[in-house]
Amino acid sequence: MNKLELIQTLKEKCNLTKQEADEVVKIFFSELTEALTKGDRVEIRGFCSFFIKEYEGYTGRNPKTGKPAQVAPKKLPFFKCGKELKERVDYRPN
Numbered sequence: 001m002n003k004l005e006l007i008q009t010l011k012e013k014c015n016l017t018k019q020e021a022d023e024v025v026k027i028f029f030s031e032l033t034e035a036l037t038k039g040d041r042v043e044i045r046g047f048c049s050f051f052i053k054e055y056e057g058y059t060g061r062n063p064k065t066g067k068p069a070q071v072a073p074k075k076l077p078f079f080k081c082g083k084e085l086k087e088r089v090d091y092r093p094n
Contacts (some may be wrong), residue, residue: 036077046084
């Protein structure tokens with residue numbers, strides 16, 4: 001599912017106009033991004049959590065030349081699947 005499909009589904013299931021559904025999706029992702037930018041953890045119970053991991057800088061190696069290269073410290077967003085989502089995805093009827 002992509003963003004446009006999500007907007008279409010929201011439009012149909014919630015009886016919204018396309019513009020209203022688009023605005024809801026934009027607000028959701030904007031707030032999620034803003035919270036992560038501030039370093040906050042975002043948790044959606046039963047579905048997932050998003051959080052930021054911080055990595056120290058280190059000396060790596062350029063794969064093309066083999067020469068040492070300095071890698072700057074960085075922060076990366078991570079997604080952790082919730083228990084209920086894991087169970088639904090791995091559901092195996094008997």
